[in-house]
Amino acid sequence: MRFFGGESESIFLKSGVLNYSHVPENVLFRDDERSVIAECVKPLLRGQKAYNLFIHGDPGLGKTLCSLDIIRKLEDYSGDVKCVYINCWDSSREYQALVDVGKALGYFFYQGKSSDDVFREIVKRVERIKGLVLVLDEVDKLRDTSFIYRFADALEGKVSLILIANDKDFLLSLEPRIVSRLSVDDLHFKAYSLQEVKEILKARCSQAFRPGAFSDLLLNRVVRETYNACDIRVGLFLLLRSVRIAESNERSKVEQGDVDVALKKLSEFRIKTSLSKLSESEQIIIGLVSASQGLVSGMVFEEYVKEGGKLTKRSFRRSLEKLERLGLLRTEFTGKGVRGQTRKIFLGGKLKYTKLN
Ligand SMILES: Nc1ncnc2c1ncn2[C@@H]1O[C@H](COP(=O)(O)OP(=O)(O)O)[C@@H](O)[C@H]1O
Numbered sequence: 088m089r090f091f092g093g094e095s096e097s098i099f100l101k102s103g104v105l106n107y108s109h110v111p112e113n114v115l116f117r118d119d120e121r122s123v124i125a126e127c128v129k130p131l132l133r134g135q136k137a138y139n140l141f142i143h144g145d146p147g148l149g150k151t152l153c154s155l156d157i158i159r160k161l162e163d164y165s166g167d168v169k170c171v172y173i174n175c176w177d178s179s180r181e182y183q184a185l186v187d188v189g190k191a192l193g194y195f196f197y198q199g200k201s202s203d204d205v206f207r208e209i210v211k212r213v214e215r216i217k218g219l220v221l222v223l224d225e226v227d228k229l230r231d232t233s234f235i236y237r238f239a240d241a242l243e244g245k246v247s248l249i250l251i252a253n254d255k256d257f258l259l260s261l262e263p264r265i266v267s268r269l270s271v272d273d274l275h276f277k278a279y280s281l282q283e284v285k286e287i288l289k290a291r292c293s294q295a296f297r298p299g300a301f302s303d304l305l306l307n308r309v310v311r312e313t314y315n316a317c318d319i320r321v322g323l324f325l326l327l328r329s330v331r332i333a334e335s336n337e338r339s340k341v342e343q344g345d346v347d348v349a350l351k352k353l354s355e356f357r358i359k360t361s362l363s364k365l366s367e368s369e370q371i372i373i374g375l376v377s378a379s380q381g382l383v384s385g386m387v388f389e390e391y392v393k394e395g396g397k398l399t400k401r402s403f404r405r406s407l408e409k410l411e412r413l414g415l416l417r418t419e420f421t422g423k424g425v426r427g428q429t430r431k432i433f434l435g436g437k438l439k440y441t442k443l444n
C-alpha cells in the first residue's frame with residue numbers, strides 16, 4: 088500500500104482568509120454603514136461628547152467586520168482614543184467583561200478585586216485619555232445589562248458604546264433607565280444583493296486559492312446559495328469545504344461534484360450556527376439529551392441543575408418547548424405521571440444524525 092506520493096500542488100494559498108473571524112484589508116460595500124459608525128465615534132477625537140450606536144441585522148452581514156474595521160482605522164489614526172472590542176458571548180458575566188476592558192486599558196492586577204474596584208480603575212484610565220470606544224458584540228448574551236449602564240453613566244461624554252445584536256428589539260428588553268441614559272442611534276444592516284455577494288466571495292477566493300482552481304461557473308453556484316441564505320458565512324463554508332473535498336481526491340481544481348458534496352454538508356453549518364444562537368441553558372439541555380437520550384423530563388431537569396443550570400422548573404419546561412419547536416428536541420409522552428404527562432426527551436430531527444461534542 089502506498090501512503091504518500093502523487094500529491095498535487097495545494098489549491099490553497101491562504102486558507103485562513105476563509106475563517107468567519109477573518110478581518111479582510113478591504114471591506115467591500117458598507118461605506119454608508121461604516122460612515123455612520125465613524126461619525127458616532129469621531130467627536131472623541133476632538134475631546135467632545137460622542138454618540139452611542141445600536142447595530143442590528145441578521146447574522147453574516149458584516150456587522151462585526153464593519154465595527155472592527157472602523158476601530159482599527161481609528162486606532163491607526165489616533166493613539167489618544169482607545170478602542171476595546173468585547174464579544175459578550177465569551178464574556179457574558181459582568182466581572183469577566185470588566186476584566187477584559189481593564190486588561191485592554193493596561194490594568195492587569197485584578198486578582199482579589201471586586202467589580203467596583205475594576206470599574207474604578209477603568210474610569211481612572213479613561214479619564215487620562217481622550218476617550219474610549221467600547222464595542223459590545225452579541226450584546227444580547229450579556230447576563231447583566233447593568234454593565235452597559237455603568238459605562239453610560241460614569242463615563243458619559245468620554246465613551247462611545249457600539250452595541251451589536253441580531254434582534255432589533257433587543258433595546259426593548261433593557262431597563263428603561265438604561266435606554267434613556269444611552270440615547271442610542273440605530274443602524275440596520277440589510278442583506279447584500281446578488282452582485283455584492285459575488286464580489287465579496289470572489290475577492291476572498293482570489294486570496295484563498297490558486298488562480299483558476301475555482302471556476303467562475305462553480306463560484307456562481309456558491310454565490311446563489313449564499314445570496315438565498317443571506318449569510319456570507321454560508322459562502323465561506325462552501326468554498327472551504329469544496330476545496331477540501333477536491334484536495335482529498337488529489338485534484339488541483341475544484342469540480343462540480345465537490346461543490347455538490349459541500350452543498351449536502353450545509354446542514355452541518357446550519358446546525359452549528361443555530362446551536363450557537365441558543366442561550367447557555369438551552370445549550371446545556373441539548374448537551375444532556377445528546378449524552379443520554381430518552382430520559383424523562385424530570386431527570387433531565389435534575390441533571391440540568393447539577394450542571395449549574397439556573398432556570399426554574401417552569402422556565403425549563405418553556406425552554407424544552409422552544410427547542411422542540413425548533414426541531415432540536417423531540418418528546419414522547421410515556422402515559423405515566425400526573426395525568427399521563429410525563430415525557431421522554433430525544434434529540435429532534437434536525438440533530439438526530441449529528442455528532443455533538
Ligand atoms: N462587505 C464585506 N466585505 C468583505 N467581507 C465581508 C463583508 N461582509 C461580511 N463579510 C465576511 O462575512 C463573514 C461574516 O461577517 P460578520 O461581520 O461576522 O457578520 P455579522 O457580524 O453580521 O454576523 C466574515 O468572514 C466577514 O469577513
Ligand SMILES: [Mg+2]
Nearest residue numbers: 150151152224
Ligand atoms: Mg457578528
